[in-house]
Each structure stands twice: as C-alpha cells, then as structure tokens.
Amino acid sequence: MDLLPYSVLILFPCIIECMIVTSALIIWKALMCFTGSESPVVVVLSGSMEPGFKRGDILFLHMSNDPIRTGEIVVFNVDGREIPIVHRVIKVHERQETGDVEVLTKGDNNYGDDRLLYAQGQLWLQRHHIMGRAVGFLPYVGWVTIIMTEKPIIKVCLLM
C-alpha cells in the first residue's frame, strides 16, 4: 500500500461511493419495473394505521390492473399534497360500462374517513390517484430514512 501513488488512494473511495450509489439506483429502478409502481417502497410516516403499521415501517407496493376492492391498503396522492397517504379502502363504486371506480379510504386508527384529507370538494378517489397497493411490510427499517431526512448531517457522516 505504501507504494501506491496518492491519486489512487483518493480515487479508490470515490469509485466505491459511485458504485454504491449506482447499485442503489439500479435496484430501485428494477423494483419500479418489477412492481409496476412509481415508488415500490414507502416509509410510514404517521400513526393513522396503528397498530398495524407504525411510524418507521416500510411497505412494499405493487400495482396491477386488477380492480380496486374494499380492504386493500392503497397508497394515494391527493392533488395539492406532496406526501402520499397509505390507508385502507372502505367503499368502492364501480361503473357499469367504463369500469371506472370511485373509492373512499380511511386510516384504521382514524375515527372518520379520509374526506377531510381529500382536495376541496373531492368526495371520492379515482384510479389515477392511486399509486399502488401495499403487499408486504418490514418493521422499523424505515427509521433509517426518517432519520436521514430529518437530520441530513447523518447522511453525510454515513457516506464518509
């Protein structure tokens, strides 16, 4: 090691870091392809689905063209809100010819349904609001992401 020129000693960690970032990206994109969803893994941020999902859990999502039915746990985006919400479907109304659905959701731990969370005047969710269905779950792993988001300094330390 003493005989290696300095430039290699500096380059080596940089290359390793690039490889880590690239492989993370490859895994992410492959998961996106595999699950058919824009964000195949989400972190639970609120306690509205307790005791099933606590803050810091990770949910694996999957989107298929199967119709949406009650009881499914869906992740959806409300117009005007940037953070997607993970709640359970409690009402489904599917139109005869078109197959369009109107869906109402509710968090298990919430008292009322999600109409208060929807956009002003919106009573139902449509299929295009829904990003995926939760099919699997890992506890506690999401705390890594929550800590890295809330204290970005840790992200920097970890990469060092």
Next chain:
Amino acid sequence: MHSFGFRANAVLTFGITILALICAMASISDNFNSPRPSSEIQILNINWFQKQPHGNDEIEDFQVWDVVPICLFSPIDATAAMVSLTMNITADLQSLFTWNTKQVFVFVAAEYETPKNALNQVSLWDAIIPAKEHAKFWVQTANKYRFVDQGSNLRGKDFNLTLHWHVMPKTGKMFANKLVIPGYRLPEEYR
C-alpha cells in the same frame, strides 16, 4: 483490513443479511398455514331506511352520527338513500394466526349491484383482532360506517354481506381473503 471501520462494516453487513434472510423465511413459513375460518352474520333489524335530506339513500343511526360535515351533502350527490341496520356477527378466525401474525383486520362489507354501478362495496363494520385468543368472537352492533348508496337504488335491493379478513404479519407478505354470505334483502319501502 483489520481496522475498526472494516470490521464494523463486515459485522453490520453480515448481520443485516442474516436478518433479511430470517424475515424472508418467516414470511415464507406463512404459506404453509392453511386457514379454515368460518363465520355467520345475521341481520337483526333494519333500524331505518331513508333518503338523505338532499336525496341520498342511507341507512344510519342518527344517535351516533348527529353532527355531519356539510361537505358530505353536496348538491352533486343529489339522490342517495341511507340505511341503518343492527347485525349479529359470529366468527372463528383462529386458524388464521401463525407465529408471524401481528394482527388480523376483519371487516364486514355489503356488496350489491345497481343499474349505474356494476359493483358497490360498502364497509359496514370493522375490528382489529390482536391475538389468537380474541379470534373467536360474537358481536352485536349497528353499522359503524354509513351505508350510503350513490343514488336511490336501495329499495328492495338484494345484497351480499362479505366478511373480509386481512392478515398483517410481523414481517413479510400480507394475506387477505373473504367469505361471501349471500341472501340479504332490504325492505321495499323507506321507513
């Protein structure tokens, strides 16, 4: 190669890999469980059956839902009917629990068809079963959620009551299934 950093990295990576393997095995072991749940739902009484003031059909117990946000009665939903009913629900879901089960979310939904909608599913009641001991239960309750239709199509309507269960594991894949109990009918006239 023998610095603290390298060793810590090696231990952590190994630990995380083993943990991931164990989680995967726990989840796969759930597939070997063949559950045999059973249930019976009896409708004791239709408490009321009315058209909402702005037109929606809904069955509801007004003592519970006294204060209703105005936004729910929008003029767009101009015709809708409401129903309130009391049900007796018995179920034995003990065979759904494995060592990897955290809780089972169970709910009862009414399913019916209308001329406008091919399928309507309205959840009436739900509960969380945290442990196997609580999985064999009998409950008598009014519908927890408003049984509202998009329109006034509920008079004399035949509907199915389905008991759905959603097994939420400690880690891994979630399973859901349902038991359909057909043969329920709403009264012909509002009351």
